[in-house]
Amino acid sequence: MAGNKSRLVRTPEERFRNSIFLVNNPVLIEGLALAPVVAAALTLRYAIVLAITGATMIFFTRIAGNIIIPSVAPRFRMLTMAFLSAFAYIPAAYIFRHYFALDATNVGIYLPMIVVDGIIISRASQSGREKIGRSVVVAFKTAFAYSFVIILVGFLRELLTYNTIYGLSVHLGFKMSIFGTTAGGYILVALLAALFQALSSDYKRYVSSEVMRDV
Amino acid sequence: MFSSVLSIIARYFLLAATAITVENAVLSRAVGVSRLLDLVDDTYDTTIFSILLGVCTTLSGVMYYFIYHLFLANFRYASYIRPLSLVVCMSVSYLIVMLLTKNFASHNNAAKALEVLPLAAFNCTIAGTVLLSTKSGFDLIEMIIFGIASAFGFTLAVLMVSEGQRKLLGRDMPAAFRGLPSTLLYLAGLAMAVYGLTGHTFSL
Numbered sequence: 001m002a003g004n005k006s007r008l009v010r011t012p013e014e015r016f017r018n019s020i021f022l023v024n025n026p027v028l029i030e031g032l033a034l035a036p037v038v039a040a041a042l043t044l045r046y047a048i049v050l051a052i053t054g055a056t057m058i059f060f061t062r063i064a065g066n067i068i069i070p071s072v073a074p075r076f077r078m079l080t081m082a083f084l085s086a087f088a089y090i091p092a093a094y095i096f097r098h099y100f101a102l103d104a105t106n107v108g109i110y111l112p113m114i115v116v117d118g119i120i121i122s123r124a125s126q127s128g129r130e131k132i133g134r135s136v137v138v139a140f141k142t143a144f145a146y147s148f149v150i151i152l153v154g155f156l157r158e159l160l161t162y163n164t165i166y167g168l169s170v171h172l173g174f175k176m177s178i179f180g181t182t183a184g185g186y187i188l189v190a191l192l193a194a195l196f197q198a199l200s201s202d203y204k205r206y207v208s209s210e211v212m213r214d215v
Numbered sequence: 216m217f218s219s220v221l222s223i224i225a226r227y228f229l230l231a232a233t234a235i236t237v238e239n240a241v242l243s244r245a246v247g248v249s250r251l252l253d254l255v256d257d258t259y260d261t262t263i264f265s266i267l268l269g270v271c272t273t274l275s276g277v278m279y280y281f282i283y284h285l286f287l288a289n290f291r292y293a294s295y296i297r298p299l300s301l302v303v304c305m306s307v308s309y310l311i312v313m314l315l316t317k318n319f320a321s322h323n324n325a326a327k328a329l330e331v332l333p334l335a336a337f338n339c340t341i342a343g344t345v346l347l348s349t350k351s352g353f354d355l356i357e358m359i360i361f362g363i364a365s366a367f368g369f370t371l372a373v374l375m376v377s378e379g380q381r382k383l384l385g386r387d388m389p390a391a392f393r394g395l396p397s398t399l400l401y402l403a404g405l406a407m408a409v410y411g412l413t414g415h416t417f418s419l
Contacts, residue, residue: 034245038248078336079306085298089295093294109346112346113342115342116298116338181406183406186402187399190397193399194396201391
């Protein structure tokens with residue numbers, strides 16, 4: 001099992017498969033969860049709300065899905081994941097109202113929409129059952145990768161559009177209001193995706209050259 | 216009487232045109248982009264997916280309309296169970312379409328449709344369309360028209376991106392921008408055109 005072997009013993013393919021943040025980033029490489037990132041993460045505050053909701057739902061739904069989905073008929077797996085996700089949304093929404101004093105409706109339709117986003121229900125397409133430990137690690141990595149991207153995008157968009165960080169003014173000398181629109185969101189995510197793609201290629205080249213050197 | 220019928224038709228026509236262009240799910244609200252990326256360059260899958268998306272959006276919208284007005288609108292904890300209600304509607308529409316497809320579609324088309332149906336029945340395009348319709352206070356007929364037109368608008372976005380991809384394929388492009396980044400930049404261009412048409416951005 002990849003998790004128990006030393007890094008040097010793992011094959012490049014195993015290392016690439018385990019690299020969820022860089023090589024298999026769910027947002028910037030696989031193109032999942034683009035709706036909240038592109039259209040709703042307009043400020044750092046909104047991004048944090050979406051990150052915490054999404055991460056909570058991704059984490060619990062993936063672990064529950066790993067346990068339940070392999071026992072469900074293939075035709076009903078997507079339906080099951082959607083229900084798991086909808087139930088996981090209830091405690092996440094409760095947390096905002098009571099602990100963060102945020103009204104979840106401030107992010108409009110994008111918060112409830114995460115329930116059927118591909119980043120959560122795509123687990124339905126994987127029929128095998130992983131060990132619980134690995135499932136927890138993968139769920140955590142996926143949730144972290146998604147949260148990192150959405151918070152980064154929210155931070156950059158608020159800074160460039162309004163020259164503020166979490167509502168606090170920052171003197172930049174210029175504003176680019178295009179980043180406050182959906183088009184600007186697409187541009188920013190495209191640039192980040194290109195960056196991650198370049199870094200991912202470099203990482204793969206580096207790991208492969210390491211293996212060649214050992215051989 | 217004739218003028219009031221004409222004004223109703225005009226209103227519904229404008230609503231449909233708005234859903235396809237100005238309030239396009241992909242270009243204005245970035246909804247359904249993940250599905251779009253899967254469908255680009257596959258005409259057959261796109262056709263079947265679009266038909267299923269239109270049917271599922273309409274059925275889910277109708278069911279959610281009744282659930283919202285009969286129950287959720289006056290329920291104190293509605294915001295917690297809104298997604299659950301939506302998933303229930305999507306699930307029922309999924310089961311209905313599955314049964315209809317099995318019983319009435321030809322063998323080849325049914326097999327393909329059933330393969331694509333889970334993706335068509337559970338996605339952000341339907342969720343976004345239904346939630347937006349409710350938020351905008353549409354009546355039942357407006358919700359149906361908006362749902363069908365949104366599915367059509369999604370299909371239009373897929374076709375535009377497919378055409379854009381074809382033109383980009385032959386270009387000398389840096390490796391880092393091939394695939395998802397170039398598609399997103401192309402969508403940004405289309406989204407900017409819509410923004411130029413409306414002159415404002417949309418509230419969440």
